[in-house]
Amino acid sequence: MFNWLSNITDHAQLLTQRLHHLLAPPGATCLTCGTRAILSSLYPGICPRCVQQIPWIRSIRCLRCGRGVGCPDCARPHMQNRSFILNRSAVQYTPLMKEWIGMYKFRGHERYAPLLTALLIQAFQAMSEEHISALAKEPSAPVAHSATLAQPTKPQWLPDAVTYVPVSSERLAERGFNQAERLAAGLATACRLPIVDLLQRQINTTKQSFKSRGERIETMKNAFSINPEGIHLIERLYRESHLTAKKGMSHDEPIQILLIDDIYTTGSTLDACGQVILNDGFTMGIPVEIYTLTLARS
Structure with missing residues (x-):
């Protein structure tokens, strides 16, 4: 009797689920x-x-940091010597974006990873097109030609490698992953770019969001260093970039590295990371250019 009633109940639940699905x-x-x-x-x-x-940054007001609104930061004298050529960001850091990034970064909601990576990839595509347009305006810039007239290809700027802002071992243990590394890996895979592990964090800095501009800049001093294998990676990138370069390319042509992070606020983190890479490149006599790309811009 009990089994019969149980079967009836299960059957009723199955019918209810199917009806709910249909309606x-x-x-x-x-x-x-x-x-x-x-x-x-x-x-x-x-x-x-x-x-x-999605609060896309569609109109860039500051060509240096990629801000979509008026930017007093880049006009400051001490900001003229930052390590990166320029920064671009996908979206404004609105409350909605803060929620999306927080769900992934702090709560480990893995389903947000493909979404956030898609935003970053679109921002990189726009960055690439902007870079090509800027080169085309230069009198001495080489003109990219399609392989065949039947199938023209759109010119695209690609860096020699992608890297990312590292997190401390304590933060990595707390979250279980580095969100900047995940974003960089997703972009590198989609665009068929090499990803290199160049940097390591020497000190565990406290959360930057609670600090003033001056405190952020001071905190980032000496926060990063090159990975033990980083020097060899830079040497390999330089060698490979010149082996595959077009005929006539100067040996002084710099390698271009795209540095990824999730949020750009003052740029102090990206600047500190870029400076470490530039310093090591200079020590080895290798010219380097740093470009930065972030998911959000505050």
Whole structure:
């Protein structure tokens, strides 16, 4: 008797689930708002309404740091000697982006990883097109030609390698991963770029978000160093870049490294990391150019 009643209950639950599935709106549940809808094919896990809310930095006001609004920082005299050529960021660091990044960075919500990586990849594509356009305006810039007239290819700027801002061993143990490394790896895979582990963090700095501008800059001094294998990686990049370079390329042509982080606030972290790489390159007599790309810009 008990087994019979149990079978009836299970059957009723199965019918209820099927009925719910048939009557529910088509699609899947949006990662960020919970709405059931046909999800975006470009931005994994979110619905079209959430796609519309992404605060893209579409108009760059500061060509140095990539800010979309007025930027007093880059006008400061001591900011003229930063280690990176320029920074670009995908989105403004709004409360919505703070929530998305926080869900991944602090709560380990893995489903956010493909979404955030997709945002970074789109920002890199825009950065690449901007770089090519700038080169095309230079009188001496080489003109990229397509392989065949039948299949023209769009010129694209690609750095020699991608690297990332490291976290301390304490922070790595706490979170279980380095979000900047994950973003860099996703970008490098999608764009078929080599990713290199150049840097290590020497000290465990406290959270930067609670510090003033001056405190951030002071904290970052001596916070990073080159990895033990970093020197060999730079040498290899320099050698390979010149082996594959076009005929006539100068041996003084610098290697270009793209440095990745999740959030740009004052740029002190990126500047400190870039300076370490430049210093080691200078010691070895290898010219280096640092470009930076972040997910968000505050």
